[in-house]
Amino acid sequence: MDQAVARVTAKTLQAVLLEKPSARAPLHSNLRCSAAELLGRGFHIWEKYVDIPQVVMGLLDLVVHYKSPDSAHHSSTSTSNKYSKFASEVAHKALNLMILVRPVTMVATLAKEVAMFLASQHITHAPHSSLQPLQVGVNPPPSTAGIITPSNALLPTAKIEILHLVKTVIEKCSAQVTLQLLEVMDVVLFCLEQEQIKKKNLLDLFPVIAKLPNISYSPKTRRVAVGARSGQVGIYDLRQGKTQMMNAHSHPVTVLLFSDDGRMLATYAYGDSTLSVWQLSSSIFGSTPQPKLVNSWPAISSSSPMAYSSYIRLEWSGTKSIILHMPGGVECKYSL
Template sequence: MLLCPPGKALTYLLLAPPSGKLPAHTPIRRAAIDLIGRGFTVWEPYMDVSAVLLGLLELCCDAEKHAASMMSGLPLTPAADSCRTARHALSLIATARPSAFITTMAKEVARHAAMAANAQSQSAPIHTSVLVRGKPEILRVIELLIDKMQSDVAELIVEVMDITVHCLDAAQLKQKGLQETFPAICRFNMVSYDNHSRRIAVGARNGYLALYDQKTAKCQMIAAHGAPVMAVAFSPDGRHLATYSYQENKLLFWQMAAGLFGMMSGSSIKCIRSHDTRPARAGSNTSLNSLLKGVRLVWITQKNVIVLTGDGSEQKFSV
């Protein structure tokens, strides 16, 4: 007699369409959701992680509708109970396996973007997708990870930004900027937003620079440094971008193209100056968390920037 692995059985209970034998919101389905969250590291090898995350997200899409009953302390409706259990499971999965959550969601966002582009060409709306309806819940989990797992988020900061850009309201981002729209992501010094051009620059652990243009909804990846990019910052007028690699001991200045045609042709940014920086005095056991907090760039004029390093020293450079 062949037995179904527990992970597959739990996945079935989560994803099975409602039926007479297994209604949408039953104790056994909620128990399966709870077990998925609590034991995800055990079940993960036997699960389709994408399907599980999207299935849980589907149950969370009506969280705002159930918010009052979930916070009032009154007995929950079956639907509200399922929603609460699914939200808790998502939080447990994300904090237990942040890399799995981030990479899986980033792949789903990329797949959704490709489908959206194809649907647009065919005039077929996909606004009912769970990745659209579940945006508030995705942002909630991303903010949770930033609060609790900052180093893990920093390792995959470009993927996190892919997810964040997908979830943020473009009109609100244009009106209020990134700092006000989603301040959690701005805690990272390798993230910078320019209000003039509505571009987001993100420094990656592999030395690349990701440049998001909200006007064209495109992301350009640029080979910038030979080591992790620990800090980036747009100049006050948005005409220049500074990037700094702590391990490479190098600061680069980039000139930004004024129009959107540069992004389309792949020439929206070019490196115009490179400076060697003094090696920081921090020890070899300096933690990533301390680097994330201590290394940053501060523009003091339109042409001058100060590099603040983890050892408390300052260095001034000019474009």
């Protein structure tokens, strides 16, 4: 498609989607639904011409407006209810198409919206967030508003839909968001109920994260470890609602794993071929402990290309040894 035509079409579709409801353009009009559908189907074309956060939040607004118990359609006619349900389904499909065709962009957008929402609520040290705390004296920008829902209300009401999007991207595009797992975890923990996080097993609440080799959860200590592209590891303490970052490797963390008791964490980076083991014992005063490096070894180099790094895994053998499984069936055992 010609770039000029694509630009005009994209801007028009965005304008139709986000137009404030009126007698001429009802919220669930066929025209708005058509714009939502086309934005989803052609997102790979329109992406560089639209305001992605506005489009995403507009679509989320259509989804949650039907599902919200406060929506006017619950007390309106069956015809109005039918149109509202149809618009919600169209927007839901559009969001799913967008996150499948551009997973990295969509995850980054959702994570940024969550960060801005928390900052706008004056949560300077957000629970379970790996993001930098809000600077004193800085007035944060608000998160993006929807079509009719204000910015301070849309994200809290869209948590179920956002969790569905994250589940979809992990199940179908996990390789593409491997380097965004801190952002993924920030979004997941924002969307889950905080009381449930403190009391229930995270893998029961959101089991799909068990598929990711560079995320590990310890039910004993209720900590989550997430390997980042910077070589850092984010450690989320779900009991205390605190997060700390530690410098583990000079390359992206490929795989990590808690020991059975949750007091030790093994990390491996394909890029620097290094296996490290960290001690994460709790302090006697209940404060967040500083991870202590127990040992580090130059691991065996794999002849397999980087694309096969997803087949690398770790296995604890008791509490004193760790096994590194490489592609091709190669196993290396390290003792503490």
